[in-house]
Amino acid sequence: MNCLDMPRVRKTFVLDERVMNALDSAAKKAGYKNANQFVEATLFNLLKLSGNLEADAEPLSESRGGKRSGAGKPRKSQGEESIAPTEGEATEGGGE
Helix, strand or coil, rough: CCCCCCCCCCCCCCCCCCHHHHHHHHHHHCCCHHHHHHHHHHHHHHHHHHCCCCCCCCCCCCCCCCCCCCCCCCCCCCCCCCCCHHHHHCCCCCCC
């Protein structure tokens, strides 16, 4: 299975609040968007160095967050007309 096929898995850890605060701070200082990205990158590197992951293993591409196509666009309500012309409008005044 290549890294494009691998999903991220949700897992819950119960950690000391001080550890969580330190992770948030360290993530910001290191330029990560959030602690999840920081933890994943840090653990990935640690596990490679310790031999628990293959030396040639590559991290998954970043697919978390970011702008989604169509996000923020208002939905059409039932009574709202479509922007596209109807069949009659498309042929009026300037066909072929």
